[in-house]
Amino acid sequence: MAELGVNIDHVATVRQARQTYEPDPVWAAALAELGGADGITVHLREDRRHIQDRDLRLLRETVTVKLNLELACDQQVLDIACEVGPEQATLVPEKREEVTTEGGLDVVSNREAVGRAVQQLTDAGIYVSLFLDPDIAQIEAGAELGARAVELHTGQYALAKGAKQKEELESLILAGQRVRELGMALHAGHGLTYRNVRPVVQIEGMHELNIGHSIISRAVMVGMERAVREMKELVED
Ligand code: PXP
Numbered sequence: 583m584a585e586l587g588v589n590i591d592h593v594a595t596v597r598q599a600r601q602t603y604e605p606d607p608v609w610a611a612a613l614a615e616l617g618g619a620d621g622i623t624v625h626l627r628e629d630r631r632h633i634q635d636r637d638l639r640l641l642r643e644t645v646t647v648k649l650n651l652e653l654a655c656d657q658q659v660l661d662i663a664c665e666v667g668p669e670q671a672t673l674v675p676e677k678r679e680e681v682t683t684e685g686g687l688d689v690v691s692n693r694e695a696v697g698r699a700v701q702q703l704t705d706a707g708i709y710v711s712l713f714l715d716p717d718i719a720q721i722e723a724g725a726e727l728g729a730r731a732v733e734l735h736t737g738q739y740a741l742a743k744g745a746k747q748k749e750e751l752e753s754l755i756l757a758g759q760r761v762r763e764l765g766m767a768l769h770a771g772h773g774l775t776y777r778n779v780r781p782v783v784q785i786e787g788m789h790e791l792n793i794g795h796s797i798i799s800r801a802v803m804v805g806m807e808r809a810v811r812e813m814k815e816l817v818e819d
Contacts, residue, residue, distance in 0.1 A: 589794025617810025716757030740773025
């Protein structure tokens with residue numbers, strides 16, 4: 583059975599739209615836990631467009647399930663991560679102009695920077711996952727750097743339709759197999775919705791799914807606890 587990590591960044595996006603105090607992602611995390619979330623995921627971006635340092639620090643005190651921090655290989659954010667101490671850190675690429683994380687981390691071309699980040703986080707006792715495209719060379723490079731898990735980027739699968747979506751699913755399956763052969767845990771996320779999540783849940787050895795936008799979108803209509811519970815039912819086999 584895969585675990586469900588609920589990404590609450592977009593609760594903070596709504597708050598930051600007015601630079602005010604509501605809605606509070608800390609409340610959202612508590613409600614997500616009530617709905618059955620196995621983990622709470624937040625991305626502390628260099629530009630602080632949604633999650634703020636204050637959110638991360640309060641979440642560290644209040645979240646009772648796994649806290650997973652997404653971050654870029656940026657020294658300032660890495661130092662905050664090591665000080666705050668989430669159970670898990672997921673290294674992602676980051677571009678200021680992007681709307682959301684657009685692709686996986688390029689470990690092959692950035693071995694040194696990624697390797698340093700993996701080492702620093704590992705030394706701080708944090709379990710490190712790398713957000714990678716379903717690309718065998720990237721996965722092998724990630725294993726060499728000592729990552730404990732790989733989160734496969736499901737964005738292309740989520741965007742594709744019909745036969746193309748089957749092809750994208752097939753490459754996720756093959757990549758997932760390689761992740762497990764190399765002794766790493768298999769995670770997946772990005773663009774997953776109530777409609778497209780099931781085939782990803784069924785990939786052999788799937789251990790964790792991180793889902794944000796679709797859950798928060800549903801939560802606006804039906805409430806956070808119910809939105810999380812409905813996704814949790816789909817993630818359970
Ligand atoms: N996993 C990673 C590494 C991400 O960067 C994101 C987006 O913040 C997600 C999962 C969740 O993506 P979505 O909001 O499309 O569900």
